[in-house]
Amino acid sequence: MINAVGREIPEKIGDYVVRPYTGAYDGAPSTTPVHSLRCAGKTTSDTQKLTYSLEDAIRRAGLTDGMTISFHHSFREGDKIIGQVLLAIRALGIKDLKFAPSAVVNIKNPSIVDFVKDGTITSIEASGIRGELGDAVLEGLMDQPVILRPHGSRPRAIEAGELKIDVAFIGASAADEYGNATGQIGPNACGALGYSFIDATSAAKVVVVTDYLVDYPCVPASISQQYVDVVCKVDEIGDPEKIGKGATRMTKNPRDLMIAQRSADVMAASRRFKDGFGFQTGAGAISIACTNYLAKHMEEKGIKASFALGGMTASIVEMYHKGLVRVLECSQCFDSVAARAIVENANIVEIDNAVYSNAHTKGAMLDKLTFGILAALEVDTDFNVNILTGSSGEMMGGLGGGPDVSAGADISIVCLPIVRGRTPSVTKRVFTCCTPGETVAAVVTEAGIALNPRHRHYEELKEDLTKAGMKLVTIEYLQKMAESLTGVPQPIETTDRVVCVVEYRDGSVIDVIREIKK
Amino acid sequence: MAEKTIRLKRTGLYASGATPVNMIQAIFYNEDMLVYDLEDSVPASEKDAARLLVYRMLKEHRPEGKYICIRVNGIYSEELEQDLEAAVRANPDCIRIPKVEYAREVQAISRRIAQIEEAVGLEVGKIELICNIESYMGVLNAQEIAMADPRVVALSVAAEDLTASLKAQRTKAGLEVFYARNAVLLACRAAGVDALDIVFSDINDEEGLRADTALAKNLGFDGKTVVHPRQIDVVNSYFTPSMKEIKYALRVLKAVEDGKAAGKGAVTLDGGMIDKPMELRARTTLAQAAAAGINVERMVI
Numbered sequence: 001m002i003n004a005v006g007r008e009i010p011e012k013i014g015d016y017v018v019r020p021y022t023g024a025y026d027g028a029p030s031t032t033p034v035h036s037l038r039c040a041g042k043t044t045s046d047t048q049k050l051t052y053s054l055e056d057a058i059r060r061a062g063l064t065d066g067m068t069i070s071f072h073h074s075f076r077e078g079d080k081i082i083g084q085v086l087l088a089i090r091a092l093g094i095k096d097l098k099f100a101p102s103a104v105v106n107i108k109n110p111s112i113v114d115f116v117k118d119g120t121i122t123s124i125e126a127s128g129i130r131g132e133l134g135d136a137v138l139e140g141l142m143d144q145p146v147i148l149r150p151h152g153s154r155p156r157a158i159e160a161g162e163l164k165i166d167v168a169f170i171g172a173s174a175a176d177e178y179g180n181a182t183g184q185i186g187p188n189a190c191g192a193l194g195y196s197f198i199d200a201t202s203a204a205k206v207v208v209v210t211d212y213l214v215d216y217p218c219v220p221a222s223i224s225q226q227y228v229d230v231v232c233k234v235d236e237i238g239d240p241e242k243i244g245k246g247a248t249r250m251t252k253n254p255r256d257l258m259i260a261q262r263s264a265d266v267m268a269a270s271r272r273f274k275d276g277f278g279f280q281t282g283a284g285a286i287s288i289a290c291t292n293y294l295a296k297h298m299e300e301k302g303i304k305a306s307f308a309l310g311g312m313t314a315s316i317v318e319m320y321h322k323g324l325v326r327v328l329e330c331s332q333c334f335d336s337v338a339a340r341a342i343v344e345n346a347n348i349v350e351i352d353n354a355v356y357s358n359a360h361t362k363g364a365m366l367d368k369l370t371f372g373i374l375a376a377l378e379v380d381t382d383f384n385v386n387i388l389t390g391s392s393g394e395m396m397g398g399l400g401g402g403p404d405v406s407a408g409a410d411i412s413i414v415c416l417p418i419v420r421g422r423t424p425s426v427t428k429r430v431f432t433c434c435t436p437g438e439t440v441a442a443v444v445t446e447a448g449i450a451l452n453p454r455h456r457h458y459e460e461l462k463e464d465l466t467k468a469g470m471k472l473v474t475i476e477y478l479q480k481m482a483e484s485l486t487g488v489p490q491p492i493e494t495t496d497r498v499v500c501v502v503e504y505r506d507g508s509v510i511d512v513i514r515e516i517k518k
Numbered sequence: 519m520a521e522k523t524i525r526l527k528r529t530g531l532y533a534s535g536a537t538p539v540n541m542i543q544a545i546f547y548n549e550d551m552l553v554y555d556l557e558d559s560v561p562a563s564e565k566d567a568a569r570l571l572v573y574r575m576l577k578e579h580r581p582e583g584k585y586i587c588i589r590v591n592g593i594y595s596e597e598l599e600q601d602l603e604a605a606v607r608a609n610p611d612c613i614r615i616p617k618v619e620y621a622r623e624v625q626a627i628s629r630r631i632a633q634i635e636e637a638v639g640l641e642v643g644k645i646e647l648i649c650n651i652e653s654y655m656g657v658l659n660a661q662e663i664a665m666a667d668p669r670v671v672a673l674s675v676a677a678e679d680l681t682a683s684l685k686a687q688r689t690k691a692g693l694e695v696f697y698a699r700n701a702v703l704l705a706c707r708a709a710g711v712d713a714l715d716i717v718f719s720d721i722n723d724e725e726g727l728r729a730d731t732a733l734a735k736n737l738g739f740d741g742k743t744v745v746h747p748r749q750i751d752v753v754n755s756y757f758t759p760s761m762k763e764i765k766y767a768l769r770v771l772k773a774v775e776d777g778k779a780a781g782k783g784a785v786t787l788d789g790g791m792i793d794k795p796m797e798l799r800a801r802t803t804l805a806q807a808a809a810a811g812i813n814v815e816r817m818v819i
Contacts, residue, residue: 254747255543419542446546469811485542485579 005384005433007511013145013498019508024407024439027506029360035161037204038227049231050177054088054209057232058167061205063089066096067166070203072195073103074171074183074332078242081171081209083110084234090120098123100163102154102195102353103398106131116141125163127151128388128398129500135394137499140515148388149503150434151331152357152364152404155198157507159360168199168206170223171237175210179228180221183333184343184350186212188238191312191333191342193222197352200227211237220343222350244335250292250315251285255417255446260286263415263444264293267371268301269468270411270461275303277370280310280405283334284375286415291315298324309365310356310401312338312348320348329365331356331401357404359505364408366401372409374402374440376416378430381475383437383452385414386430388502391423393492393516399434404505406439411457418445423489424482426475431492433511434502447481448473493517524801525585525611526550526809527672527712527741528757529750532589534559535568545581547747548754550809553587556601557616565597569604576608587648589614593623602627606634611646612671617679618649619656621666628667646671648714652679657698664709672712674743675702678719690726692716703738710795712740712802721746731756740802758810759803767800767807768819774800 002008003020011018051057063069069089071082082101087110089097099121104112112133115121123144129137137146149157157163172181173188183193188211200206200223207230208223217225251257263286267273281291292315298304299322307327308316314337319325328348333339341348356365366372377396378386385406390396406412418426426445441455450473451462465472494514504510531549533541535556544552554572556565572588580586588610590601605613615627624647635642647669651660657680664673677688677695686694695716706713715734718727727749734742735756742753759767770787774797777785785792807814 252748254547257748258546421539446543 003509005382005436005510007433009509009512010498013501013512016145016147016501021436021504021508021510024436027359027504027508030160034159035164036159036202037164037166038202039204041229049179049228050233051230052233054084054232054234055092057207057209057230058085058088058092058094060230061167061207063094063167065094068098068100068164070165070168070199071101072170072193072199073101073105074190074193074195075188075238075243076190077105077107078188078239078244079105079107079171080236080238081169081234082112083107085169085209086110086112086115086120090115090118095119096122098125100125100165102151103127103400104129104131104133108132113141125149126398127154127400129395130398131395138389138393138395138513138516139518140497140499142499145498145512146500147503148399148500150357150399150403150505151195151353151401152359152366152505153503153507155354155358156360156505158198158202160507162507165199165203166205168196168203170196170199170206170208172208172210172223173237174212174214174218175208175231176214176216176218177231178216179206179208179223179225179231180216180218181208181210181223181228182218182220183222184220184339185214186210188212188240188243189336189339190238190243191339192330192350194331194351194353194356196223198354200224205229207232209234209237211235244333244339250289253285256286257289258446259415259417259444260289261293262449263290263373263413264297265468265470266413266442266444266449266465267294267411268297269470270371270464272370272410273297273301273303276306277303278307278309278368279305279371279373280308280366280369280409281316281373282375283311283313287373287375288313288315290373290415291319295319295322295324307368309369310405312341314338317341317348320345329356357401357408357505359404359407364404366405366408369405369409370411372405372412374406374412374414374435376414376425378425378427379414379416379440379443379475380427380430380437381479383414383440383443383454383475384430384433385435385437385440386432387434389432389513391420391489393431399502403435403439406435407505411441411461412439414440414443416443416445418447418478418482419486422486424479424486426478426482428479432502432513436504436510443475443478445478447478450475450478524798524805526802526805527585527714528806528809529741529753530587530674530714530743531747531750532559532743535572536560536564538571541571541575542579544747545579547750549584549744549747549750550741550754551585551587552581553589553614554610555589556597556605557589557591565591566600569601573604573608576610585612586610587612587614589616592617593627602630602634606631606640606645607638609640609645612648613645614648614650614674616650617652617656618663619653620659621662624649624663624666624670628669631669643669645669648672648674650674650676651698651702652676653683654680657701660702660705661708664705664711670709670711672714672740673702673706674714675699675716676743677716690720690723692730699737707738710798713738715739715742717743717745718749719745721748724752727752728756754810757806758812759806763803764807764812764814765817765819767803768814768817770796770800771804772819
């Protein structure tokens, strides 16, 4: 069948029940009470939750064949927990697990691929499967298709009963022996643990894994002891260098700076750029530069934002310290400056990923965003955005919160260069549709700014940018310009076998990724 | 010989003929002059490929609204003949000649360009020349170079080779090339052509770039070569004319128009004669103002 963004998707994919995407704001929430596997517990003052053995922790959590395990991705490529836990699981001979982290970062030693090959993991659900695993999946590694969901859809799927987590392993940079845990202090501090809240409250069993035990009670505590079954102390949970040391640096790439500046100019030209606005700029190279240019506009015009949302960087923390933003709502922190800032500042707060982005709650914060800056690998002439697959059919990124932010923000701006290396980024049809075009207000490139005539604020934005003297082009102009420079690449050849299901934020299927022909 | 047109040269950015990605990206920045390079940035083994790439770039993706140059290899280089054959056929606005020291060198190249223009059916004399002054001899002969040929529209000072030729030490303050900058500038003024200033090499020092560009502007230069796209907007901003300069330019042109209407041969303003270079400079000032988005149409002068 063909869904509402013109993608051909199968009516059935194995046991997976396909609900085709029908529109960005169409999906109705479940009418049944939210699901959770969490049971009541019973503890006394003698209860011992602490263990120094991951195998013991796994046994105590009752993990058996066929169950679902989860992790968060807040330690990014510095994560050493996932590998250790999977090795311990393998040592116990447990097989056939569903691996359901908030995202799979590129972990190489040990490789997740090996755990798939030996049958420890047989299915995967995440927001992205970057790196070696992603490439292997596209080449047909898994028997079951991987389900990819944007950030907001993961808590939605859990509460809808579509994803049931048996054992959540929650990495913490500090914890006490009774389970109070945080990411904000300790040698491997990563800041907010916003992606773990739903796991803590919904999983059947919760194991906190830390390398930094602190005296009871651990303060601050992002994960409360009341949800935690076992605390496991290991030697090392991460590599601080890769978790994010210092401030995320601003790009010096002149092309990216130009795109960033233009994106900030678009925001500043909008009538919505006024006291009390809210924004999310993200952590990509262009995004951070855009944050700095936005700050300049705010200083020049004396405008203050009410909040910044999502993943935090040092640039946004600096805006906070300058008094340009009243509150920072952090679902994750991309550098150590942002991670430390939560501890040190009253109005820089850690938030639950569900509060940030779940469309099927009684209020996601990103619905209050005025501006959202989105990175992309490709955008097409229908303004559909690809943030997963690269030009040669490799897995380049994760869905992250992009589809959520695009739908929630009043003005969502996709920033990308029109060509990368030898391939065009503005195309007639993206290889994988992740974010529907109807939610994208503008595409900003080095070759010009294109507004989306189908966006709900098109007329307003067009009027504002024209008034500001900004030159607008059509998306078709950008596509033709890009392809005139690079030529039209040969299409990526695939088989009919679906290897990834790309869900939209409401759980409908916006696209599928088929196995890449070798 | 073709009529001279006013083309802004506030910023000149080089894009190596050996780096297609940079050639593509350079289209999108705000430089007035884009110089596709066949000389120093191209390794000897890639000269032929670069020549072809630059030719195809101009034929198929020539950017609009920019002054397009090709820098050929040096006057005594074995590559020059093939460079000229390709460059003229690509029909750029200008060919930039490196390391010019004598007027005769410019004249020889101009003659060769004319032969090729004629052979391929292009308007003879339309392709302009910018001469890079990169040695003490070039500085000493700057005036004869600037006046060497009607194709010459600008001289550009290049500090790196110049300091080597002077046996000077290159410093950020640039006192060692201060005389040379002024000598070339005077030559340009005498010849009525544009004067283009040296690069500021430290791309991470924006304050230094600002100070150096302010100096160039105050000395009288018309533009500056940049070493990195990040420098373009800063340099352009300094070569945006002041309101006083714009109003003076408007007065010059009004006097010229009034003089023409009255059938006068010689036109004066504030007691002084307005010659052709003055008129050209006035038009350039207004073009610079227009490039910076300043509307001069209803300005009261």
